[in-house]
Amino acid sequence: MGARLLDSNSLAYLGTPTASLPRRLRPFTVSSASSVSIPSFPLRFRRSSTRSVVSATAEAVGNGRKYRIVVLPGDGIGPEISKVALDVLRCLGPEEGIEFEFQEKLLGGAAIDAVGDPLPDDTLEACKDSDAVLLAAIGGYKWDNNEPCLRPERGLLGLRAGMGVFANLRPAIVLPQLVDSSTLKREVAEGVDIMVVRELTGGIYFGQPKGFGKNSDGEPIAFNTEVYSVSEIDRIARVAFEIARKRRGELCSIDKSNVLEASQLWRQVVTDVGKDYPDVKLTHMLVDNAAMQLIRDPKQFDTIVTNNIFGDILSDEASMLTGSIGMLPSASVKTSGPGLFEPIHGSAPDIAGQDKANPLAMILSAAMLLKYGLGEKQAAERIEKAVTITLDNGFRTGDIMAPGKKLVGCTAMGEQVIKALQAIERVYSH
Numbered sequence: 001m002g003a004r005l006l007d008s009n010s011l012a013y014l015g016t017p018t019a020s021l022p023r024r025l026r027p028f029t030v031s032s033a034s035s036v037s038i039p040s041f042p043l044r045f046r047r048s049s050t051r052s053v054v055s056a057t058a059e060a061v062g063n064g065r066k067y068r069i070v071v072l073p074g075d076g077i078g079p080e081i082s083k084v085a086l087d088v089l090r091c092l093g094p095e096e097g098i099e100f101e102f103q104e105k106l107l108g109g110a111a112i113d114a115v116g117d118p119l120p121d122d123t124l125e126a127c128k129d130s131d132a133v134l135l136a137a138i139g140g141y142k143w144d145n146n147e148p149c150l151r152p153e154r155g156l157l158g159l160r161a162g163m164g165v166f167a168n169l170r171p172a173i174v175l176p177q178l179v180d181s182s183t184l185k186r187e188v189a190e191g192v193d194i195m196v197v198r199e200l201t202g203g204i205y206f207g208q209p210k211g212f213g214k215n216s217d218g219e220p221i222a223f224n225t226e227v228y229s230v231s232e233i234d235r236i237a238r239v240a241f242e243i244a245r246k247r248r249g250e251l252c253s254i255d256k257s258n259v260l261e262a263s264q265l266w267r268q269v270v271t272d273v274g275k276d277y278p279d280v281k282l283t284h285m286l287v288d289n290a291a292m293q294l295i296r297d298p299k300q301f302d303t304i305v306t307n308n309i310f311g312d313i314l315s316d317e318a319s320m321l322t323g324s325i326g327m328l329p330s331a332s333v334k335t336s337g338p339g340l341f342e343p344i345h346g347s348a349p350d351i352a353g354q355d356k357a358n359p360l361a362m363i364l365s366a367a368m369l370l371k372y373g374l375g376e377k378q379a380a381e382r383i384e385k386a387v388t389i390t391l392d393n394g395f396r397t398g399d400i401m402a403p404g405k406k407l408v409g410c411t412a413m414g415e416q417v418i419k420a421l422q423a424i425e426r427v428y429s430h
């Protein structure tokens with residue numbers, strides 16, 4: 001028993017004025033309407049321009065395949081969990097006939113400190129030219145009072161927009177081993193398996209106008225704009241319907257259409273797209289009710305589709321059903337080109353540098369990268385399996401610690417996953 005990630009067929013159960021921003025940090029705009037065709041899930045991603053489908057594009061090396069992965073350790077616990085995830089991938093590669101070429105780049109606070117830019121040009125270019133990107137987390141107290149365009153978060157938003165990864169898939173699965181780590185009662189948490197499909201490159205994060213100003217009384221104000229086009233809603237809805245179709249066949253669209261015009265358009269477009277998916281049961285829910293229902297009865301949800309900001313908040317809420325935000329990976333994808341894979345948690349500055357971070361969300365993000373970014377399903381499932389074995393063996397970081405379990409740090413948890421991985425490999429190879 002263990003985690004199942006995206007694929008139900010998986011074998012493993014396992015305010016600055018915009019004009020002053022560098023061009024790539026300006027809001028992302030979608031140019032053409034309704035032209036995005038969504039392949040059936042699991043998605044196979046194309047590399048930019050010259051190469052075609054990823055699973056077919058890996059360079060042949062000896063008897064294996066070679067992939068170029070950009071790694072963005074970022075800030076806070078980022079470097080600690082990145083190291084662990086890379087150790088896992090390095091251990092896995094030879095057994096699976098995969099060679100990884102890792103290229104480390106700067107993002108966020110680390111990039112601000114080194115070159116005065118949260119998203120250096122060469123980072124974005126390397127990411128766009130890679131087979132996939134593995135990101136840990138950015139941000140921290142040190143940069144919290146920087147002006148908006150010099151905040152680490154601006155680098156992350158610029159990266160997502162620059163890569164065009166509009167669909168953020170955040171699975172929240174309660175593993176049997178961690179049911180008692182959930183803050184909810186066992187009967188409420190057990191068996192939860194939700195996929196949150198979050199729109200990632202639009203909405204209030206990117207809408208114009210935004211900034212600081214003064215009202216007619218001369219009082220300082222600040223403002224942001226929630227804006228969605230039909231094409232932006234249409235394409236994320238199609239991704240969500242495709243995913244729902246491969247799961248329980250139930251899609252809940254979450255909005256605030258009783259108040260917000262942008263949500264009224266959202267609901268209308270999702271309903272229209274739903275006509276192309278008669279096999280999927282579509283429901284709508286207001287976000288305030290959804291926040292409550294997620295805690296009251298999370299098992300009512302199968303697939304959720306929602307906008308950028310509601311998806312951000314609801315996925316953090318959903319993570320606590322599973323025991324810890326340190327468990328949740330994510331994949332940010334588009335219909336072609338490299339994907340971005342990252343845990344949903346942040347840089348956890350309160351525990352950074354103390355070897356206390358849970359590296360499992362990062363390790364599971366690496367598994368998502370393999371499965372959905374590179375089409376390396378078997379390798380991904382080995383990692384998922386190794387994680388569940390490690391939990392079965394009783395190892396826990398502080399955030400998921402329970403009576404009778406063995407408390408370990410970030411590095412030791414990684415070592416246990418590698419040990420489990422090697423055990424699986426021995427079973428496979430004998």
Ligand SMILES: NC(=O)c1ccc[n+]([C@@H]2O[C@H](COP(=O)([O-])OP(=O)(O)OC[C@H]3O[C@@H](n4cnc5c(N)ncnc54)[C@H](O)[C@@H]3O)[C@@H](O)[C@H]2O)c1
Nearest residue numbers: 137138139140326344345346347348349350351357358399
């Ligand atoms: N994708 C990202 O890079 C990302 C995501 C969220 C927040 N952030 C940034 O991270 C910084 C801190 O934000 P925050 O404190 O609101 O959120 P956070 O997710 O970093 O931390 C919230 C709480 O969860 C704990 N936590 C998070 N990840 C953990 C892990 N792997 N193992 C154990 N405990 C873990 C932290 O210790 C903290 O108590 C901010 O600068 C924020 O902007 C970045």
Ligand SMILES: CC(C)[C@H](C(=O)O)[C@@H](O)C(=O)O
Nearest residue numbers: 139153156157312344345346
């Ligand atoms: C750091 C921040 C910009 C980011 C977001 O809001 O998308 C984070 O909270 C996340 O969930 O990845």
Ligand SMILES: [Mg+2]
Nearest residue numbers: 312313316344
């Ligand atoms: Mg968040």
